[in-house]
Amino acid sequence: MNDFINGKELKANRVYKDDLDYEGQLHGTHPEYNHAMKQVLDAIDSSNRDDNTKKEMLIEVIERAKIHLDMNEPPLMNKHGSLREKWVEVLMPAIDRRKN
Incomplete structure (x- = not known):
């Protein structure tokens, strides 16, 4: 399963935190979403689980993000209430x- 973050291809069996560049956002990605993803990727990286479990975590995080981005819930724009904490909660x- 492959996915893209900031235009970079992520392979489920080879993911690096550096693939998420929240300083130089591309494609108008909202900073709160990027910071939340960075926090979640850090949590996966620091977990004491084997690589297979980390891969499962990453796949589920990507699937959850896709679903919630499609629903626009939580919203991505500040004026609509976007908060990093809401994305982390999701x-x-x-x-x-x-x-x-």
Whole structure:
């Protein structure tokens, strides 16, 4: 399964935090969304799980992000209430479920 963040191809078995460049956003990606994704990728990277479990976490995070981006919930624009915490709340269950 491949996906793209900031125009870079991410392969589910080879993902690096550096693939998410929230300083030089591309395609109008909202900074709160980028910061939330960075926080979630850091959580995956720092988890004490094997690579296969980390891969599953990443796949679920990407799937959750796609669903919520399609629904525009939480919204991406500040004027519509976009907050980093809302995005983290949406994405973290993919990680929290596997930490036990």
